[in-house]
Amino acid sequence: MTANELRKKFIDFFVGKGHKEIPSASLVPENDPTTLFISAGMHPLVPYLLGEPHPLGKRLCSVQKCLRTDDMDEVGDESHHTFFEMMGNWSLGDYWKEEAISWSFEFLTKHLGMDPKILSITCFAGDADAPKDEESANIWRKLGIPQERVYFLPKKDNWWGPTGKTGPCGPDTEMFFDTGRKSCSSNCRPGCHCGKYIEIWNDVFMQYEKRVKEWKSGRAGEKEEYEFVPLRQRNIDTGMGVERVGIFNGIYDNYQTDLFLPVIKRIEELSGKSYGEEANKRPMRIIADYLRAAVFLIGAGIVPGNKEREYVLRRFIRRASDQIMILKIEEQEMWQSAINVFSRIYTPLYDEVKDTQRIEKVIASELATYRRVVTRTATVSAKARIAKKISGAEAFKFYSTYGLSKDQLKEKGYIFSDEEFAEEMKKHQEISRIGAEKKFAGGLADHSEVVTKYHTATHLLHAALRKVLGEHVQQVGSNLTSERLRFDFTHPEKLTEAEIEQTEDLVNEMIEADLPVKMEIMSLEEAKKAGALAFFEQKYGEKVKVYTIGEFSKEVCGGPHVQYTGEIGEIEIFKEEAVGTGKRRIYARIK
Numbered sequence: 001m002t003a004n005e006l007r008k009k010f011i012d013f014f015v016g017k018g019h020k021e022i023p024s025a026s027l028v029p030e031n032d033p034t035t036l037f038i039s040a041g042m043h044p045l046v047p048y049l050l051g052e053p054h055p056l057g058k059r060l061c062s063v064q065k066c067l068r069t070d071d072m073d074e075v076g077d078e079s080h081h082t083f084f085e086m087m088g089n090w091s092l093g094d095y096w097k098e099e100a101i102s103w104s105f106e107f108l109t110k111h112l113g114m115d116p117k118i119l120s121i122t123c124f125a126g127d128a129d130a131p132k133d134e135e136s137a138n139i140w141r142k143l144g145i146p147q148e149r150v151y152f153l154p155k156k157d158n159w160w161g162p163t164g165k166t167g168p169c170g171p172d173t174e175m176f177f178d179t180g181r182k183s184c185s186s187n188c189r190p191g192c193h194c195g196k197y198i199e200i201w202n203d204v205f206m207q208y209e210k211r212v213k214e215w216k217s218g219r220a221g222e223k224e225e226y227e228f229v230p231l232r233q234r235n236i237d238t239g240m241g242v243e244r245v246g247i248f249n250g251i252y253d254n255y256q257t258d259l260f261l262p263v264i265k266r267i268e269e270l271s272g273k274s275y276g277e278e279a280n281k282r283p284m285r286i287i288a289d290y291l292r293a294a295v296f297l298i299g300a301g302i303v304p305g306n307k308e309r310e311y312v313l314r315r316f317i318r319r320a321s322d323q324i325m326i327l328k329i330e331e332q333e334m335w336q337s338a339i340n341v342f343s344r345i346y347t348p349l350y351d352e353v354k355d356t357q358r359i360e361k362v363i364a365s366e367l368a369t370y371r372r373v374v375t376r377t378a379t380v381s382a383k384a385r386i387a388k389k390i391s392g393a394e395a396f397k398f399y400s401t402y403g404l405s406k407d408q409l410k411e412k413g414y415i416f417s418d419e420e421f422a423e424e425m426k427k428h429q430e431i432s433r434i435g436a437e438k439k440f441a442g443g444l445a446d447h448s449e450v451v452t453k454y455h456t457a458t459h460l461l462h463a464a465l466r467k468v469l470g471e472h473v474q475q476v477g478s479n480l481t482s483e484r485l486r487f488d489f490t491h492p493e494k495l496t497e498a499e500i501e502q503t504e505d506l507v508n509e510m511i512e513a514d515l516p517v518k519m520e521i522m523s524l525e526e527a528k529k530a531g532a533l534a535f536f537e538q539k540y541g542e543k544v545k546v547y548t549i550g551e552f553s554k555e556v557c558g559g560p561h562v563q564y565t566g567e568i569g570e571i572e573i574f575k576e577e578a579v580g581t582g583k584r585r586i587y588a589r590i591k
Contacts, residue, residue: 001112002258006245007063007087007349013107014061014089022062022541024085024350027300028309030478036309037067041088042161042168042206042237048092049168049206051232052560055521055543058094063087063242065350067293069312075289076282078253079198082316083293085242093233100203100236101139104175108201112248118178120190120197121145124159124171125152129228130208133158136173157191160204160237165224166211168231172204177247198252200244206235255285259345263288266337271327283323290320291338298359299352304366317366322407335363392420396428453568453590454485456517456549456561457507461487461571461588462533463553464506468499474535476583484574484589491584495576504573504588514566515550519559522546532556 001009011021025044027037038044041064048054067083074080091100108114121140126132137150152158161169176190176197184194191197213227246257255264255275264275264284273280294316297309304314324334339356347354395409395416406421458478466473469491477488495503524544527534532546534556547561548554562568568590575587 001245001248003242003245006112006242006248007085009111010087010107010240011061011063013111014059014103017059017089017103019059019061019089020056020541020543022056022060024063024065027065027067027083027296028302028477036069036312038064039066039068040064040161041066041086041239042090042204045090045092045237046167047558047560049090049231049235049237050209051093052558054092055545056541058092059090060092061087061089063349065296067296072315076286078195078255078285079243081243081254081289083289083296087240087242089236089238091236093235095236096234097136097203097205097236098139100205100238101136101173102143104201104203104238105140105143108175114177114248116144118180119145120149120151120176120178122151122153122158122174122176122190124173125154127155129155130159130171133171133173133205136171136203136205140173151189151191153191160202161206162210166226167209168206168235169210169228170204170206170208170235172202174199174203175201179252195252198244198247200247201240202238204237204239206237207231255281255288260288260292262341262345263291263338266341267327267329267334270329270334270337273327280327283326286323287320287327287334288338290316290323291335292342294320294363295339295342295353295359296346296350298362299350299355303362304369314366317363318370321367321370325411326407331367332364335367336360339363389415392417392422393424395421396424448482450482450590451480452560453562454480455559456565457511457568457571457588457590458485458487459547459549459553459555459557459561460507460510460565460568461485461503461586462489462555463549464503464510465489465491465586467506468503469495475533476535484587487586487588488579489584489586490582492582494578495584495586500573500576503586504571507571507588510550510552511565511568511571513550514564515552517561517563517565518548519561520546520548524556527556530554 015021025038029035029038029043035043041062042049043066044064045054045060054060064086065083066086069082071080072082075082089100089103105116108119109116121137123136123140124130124133132152137152140150141147158172158174159169160172161167174190177200179196179198181194181196183196184192188194188196190199207230208228209231210226210228213225243254243257243259245259246252246254249257251257254260267284267287268275271280275281275284294313297313297316302309302313304310304317306314321331324331339359343353343356343359353359395406395414398409399406399421406418409416458475458480462473462475472490474490475487476490479486521543522530523542524534527544527546530546532548532554534544544556545559546554547557547559549565570591571588572591573586573588577585579585
């Protein structure tokens with residue numbers, strides 16, 4: 001079975017169960033500052049999981065592009081990845097556990113040919129937030145999974161979400177494939193990382209919303225306390241990784257599937273080394289995984305830099321470069337080969353990776369920067385210059401300040417403690433986590449009243465900019481928090497003070513007019529004929545929601561929105577800046 005065959009079987013199966021297929025959203029989340037990337041199939045559906053009606057109904061399925069950085073340091077084994085594709089099916093307040101579990105079992109055993117005797121199941125053990133999931137366990141037993149292969153595990157194993165600090169979440173039941181390998185110990189069970197059990201599917205019963213309950217002050221400063229409250233509707237959210245396709249071919253190494261094998265073979269050719277030798281597997285896997293992730297991030301419009309998404313891309317490129325150096329491969333040829341292979345594999349599905357020349361140009365520029373960093377003479381003490389001995393803290397400073405990785409430093413002959421370096425890395429990650437929690441507070445994921453107001457205000461701002469600057473203005477991104485809105489749009493030059501003032505006045509005029517906000521569901525073609533703006537066509541399904549604000553604005557959008565513009569309150573634009581060639585960014589807030 002190929003990856004394409006697996007995707008098709010999955011979608012066809014759930015379409016046959018009354019689901020509508022939805023396209024993959026961009027890797028960069030829209031209107032959600034709680035996270036840097038789409039990290040799960042459910043992430044673009046957060047408003048609908050919280051109760052917003054979806055234009056295609058209550059049963060959906062998709063293959064969603066995802067990227068996670070929490071597994072970045074695990075890449076190098078046979079199953080961890082940064083970029084991946086997640087197949088999923090959803091019930092938005094429709095069917096529940098009986099159907100979800102039965103269909104998962106049916107698809108695995110009847111359509112993919114998996115022997116039920118090698119399936120093991122885990123369910124939520126229960127805690128103070130939610131009860132033990134005996135209901136799911138009983139359904140599995142009725143399907144023929146014996147008691148001894150049904151395990152109850154705590155929240156860290158069998159609870160999914162939210163994707164940010166707050167949002168929809170719930171207990172899950174997970175399906176594991178027994179590889180037949182020897183148990184690592186008497187406690188070996190599904191969820192153990194020894195390689196005997198491989199997770200292949202996860203059914204989440206998304207029935208809670210995690211909310212901030214209250215703020216408390218203590219010696220460590222202010223901290224939040226959370227509560228889990230029932231959602232307005234019970235949802236099903238499932239996920240199966242396309243990268244697991246090898247399991248159905250008797251292959252447990254994801255890098256030996258058709259998604260990676262052409263690149264692995266090219267690495268072998270360029271390095272003169274064999275993937276079959278254990279010492280070569282880790283660097284070859286890292287190169288393949290990070291190159292694929294870099295191709296998709298650049299395809300999503302990201303360029304390397306020192307902040308947030310841009311820094312993640314920089315790390316992918318530089319870490320892959322380190323492994324290419326270790327295998328003594330000619331770098332440019334490796335990158336060009338990988339870009340062309342991944343473009344060929346994925347372009348039929350994802351149009352954004354077909355521009356190989358642009359991807360090559362971005363990577364070449366970053367590699368040139370990295371080479372300058374690597375050859376720079378680091379400033380160390382006279383003793384260190386002679387003995388090449390540095391502390392773990394100094395080594396980490398070279399890593400964090402100059403981008404010199406552990407491998408690059410060791411290649412240059414520096415000697416330091418890996419344990420001290422790891423400790424500095426841990427401190428850095430904790431500081432980054434605290435900073436991220438402060439930065440990514442709020443957002444559309446919390447579906448709050450103020451964020452809903454800002455969401456509607458972006459429509460007014462978009463329409464106002466088109467009237468003031470011209471119809472060449474197109475939205476290219478937005479980001480909402482509880483404190484402000486950020487709106488990115490096409491325009492070749494800096495706005496004048498007069499243009500900013502005129503735009504702000506026009507938005508507030510429409511707010512003061514208290515215009516009605518109406519929603520209709522129609523096809524994308526009908527929406528365009530009706531005059532609705534739609535600049536993100538690749539993410540729309542066969543039916544879309546069109547929001548009309550009086551006679552002033554008409555856009556295709558998922559929602560949510562206020563009912564009348566007067567609910568928003570007066571808006572002020574407080575910042576305008578460039579965000580790239582031909583693109584501008586406006587920040588605005590409610591006074």
